[in-house]
Amino acid sequence: MRKAEISRKTFETSVKIHLNIDGSGKSSINSGIGFFDHMLTLFARHGSFDIDVSCNGDLNVDGHHSVEDIGITLGDAFCKALGKKESITRYGSFYVPMDEALAFAAVDISGRPFIVYDSGAVAPMIGEYDTELTEEFLRAFAFHAGITLHAKVLYGTNSHHKIEAVFKALGHAMKIACQEDKTIKGVLSTKGTL
Template sequence: MSMTTRTGRIERKTAETSILIEVDLDGTGAYDVSTGIGFLDHMVEQFSKHSLIDVTMKVDGDLHVDQHHTTEDSAIALGQALTQALGDKAGIGRYGSAYSPMDETLSRVALDISGRPYCVWNAKFSQEKLGEWDTELIQHWFESVAQSAGLTLHLELLYGTNNHHICESLYKGFARAMRIAVERDPRKGEAIPSTKGQLGG
């Protein structure tokens, strides 16, 4: 099996945000994250650590307006970097799922690197903010990653009451599902994991 480097680098500049993202799918979970939103940093770090995908994420956004653009654009750029790193997706597991317990909370995340973006969100928060991050933006972050990376992504809170635990459980579940899905399967060789011969479209 070819062991080509599976890395992605996206630089994205708009009037609202300036972003640099680098990923390595075959990393060790090393991260260097700075978005200007502390809780978002913490969640992206959790994603990197538990997916074993190295992530550099530097965002300079218009936080004097609100957190929406920074949240959305960081997710879009991360999805673009993941797509770039995956290339033609030859030999990957494609599917991944994980149950993610955190104290009283249990979530379930399932995904398919299908090239057909779709996000099902079945979770809710009982407070408006985690740290300074608006909790309504968490769903939007996942939807934006799914759209940009071409993921069919299902996220479900099975139960839980602590908002911090709920959010962290979903991010860790997403990370562990992605780890499984992007992993090379030696039995597949360089085959595209689809009877169509391609993923997406």
């Protein structure tokens, strides 16, 4: 089973994550930030990942440390659970329409972390969630998971819909990239390593 349990403790946050890549989309998310909990729940459901997240962070400051540290820890969990990355599809991409909004995510589980993110114009806050933190989460996740990630909102007018479409698209793209294909011997690379 491709599972991982990761803990991260700093002076700013205490994060614990349980991940099962081969799950059914069950999640228990407690970041202390309602909208972000909703986004991680969507990511788990649409990726068919079982994810438990608990975070005790310095929300009296703002949500930055909690969101970033959850991204770091979740990325570490995916990296650990995927192990040597043998027989995985490696690449995944997906479009998600969310009412008037359309978003796209593409990933390469390459071992070469990189991110390109374009949300277009979004409201600065959704509930108690600072929308700038979406990029912080995606960067932390991509760099610690060892993936190349491109995510883009193609169009839309509602900020909630735009960001929700990004998280759903990421869930689907990661699900595709993590799929096992027994016809792939070793890793999907002419280098012989990822």
